[in-house]
Amino acid sequence: MTESLHTRVIAIDGGGTRCRLALWTGRDVVSVETGSANVSTDFDGGVRQIIEGVGTLAAKVGESVDAFSTLPAFVGLAGVTGPEIADRLRQALPFAHLRIEDDRPAALRGALGDRDGVIAHCGTGSFFGSRIAGAMRFSGGWGPVLGDEASAQWIGRAALKVTLRAVDGRLKPSGLSQMLLDRFGGAAGIVRFGGTARPSEFGALAPHVTEHAAAGDALGCRIMGDAASDIAQSLPAIGWVPGMTICLTGGIGPHFEPYLPAAMQADVSASVGEPLAGALSLAKDFAMEAAR
Template structure:
């Protein structure tokens, strides 16, 4: 395991909503926040955001541009799908010792503290991972159209689908589907909303599913149990063993704990750190800073 207190390194955790960057300089950690950083949807905007974050770090610390650009840096960014994109970003920032990857690796490294185990990252979207030594196995992360099972967006979309089924008489009504049907007015309005909704819009309904399940609502329980089964299936597909810790991260992740099988529930551990912590740890592995 790497040193838990990396020094003279840069870490970045960039997502579609905001970007956090940290510089550990001479034993002091400095953090800043900038705008969105999704390399798939807006590569040029991502580069501008990262330049802003680096400029903020320079302003906060007084470090020279030359020294900053020579430090080991790990940037975990949403939407980095191939090494060429990462290389382009590093070159645009003039970071000579940077590695750029997607944000799943930083999440896993932060949650597990650099050790072995499994992570279910369940926020607006979803992915799963298992770290064993230097090997990282990843599942999912394909977006709502093709996946994102057990995510907040998946729960919200599932709630609307179940509401439509209840209106059609395919499943019994329950308090949650009744409430959703009343708010939208009819099936047409549900379909109209869903036709233009993004993942974040669907995910906005997830807290209602979580709360209703805690109160025994049948539809909400069906969705939460289905999400938990996906987590279990993913863990076993990756070869997870009961002796390995499991971290549930993201805004939705911890809420699945009551619905998981006993062997997995017994292995649950609080995350050791954040994705930004993971980025700093990975940066420390690039090499000693000058």
């Protein structure tokens, strides 16, 4: 690879809500955004979003997709569960020099930068990660059926569950449960929605939960507290100890801070950057390795 190949790099960060692509020109960053790109739940759809984004990014800087294909690229995507799906992606994407990982390393690198610490990344899905003495460690991220605790889709599902329990008389109704009953036309409407809804559609309900919880709604607080309990149990398992930085990332992550134990609240710190910034850092690392 020539010098020009490792001064310009492409980074792609994709998840259940959106896919972001960036070009580092050697001086600045040019970025674009497309739709959902989880290659486990919808491989072909995720690839389409990436291809569309590459074309948009190339057009934005006045270049061809063919010119981009020679640049080192780092791709971090939700749903990359192992070598098999990574190999499928490698064949489907228009890059000659490509490193593919799941979306966790980019989020961890973006949030912590060069610091040691842990993250609870809670977007449409969720996972937990740590960086200690330079070593990364991850847990969770097992998807909407078997995992993704404290994610937006988990919160949305939980809101519908507690609403149905309130209908049964097992829980006391609240403003949140009444709002959801009104929104879906009663319990039958909730059941119909739940039978076909995608994770992103469940996740779209999460802002209603955070808003009601912040106003003191009992069911909203119950849901947020249960999710925060999962976070509090998960972070020590990947190395967190009191005094170590905690970053709450993703669209819903920061909303959990007041529901965490006091010792954890004391260690919550702002993220250095977003996952796309982490993906760019990893793309630059990849380019330097490839140039050696």
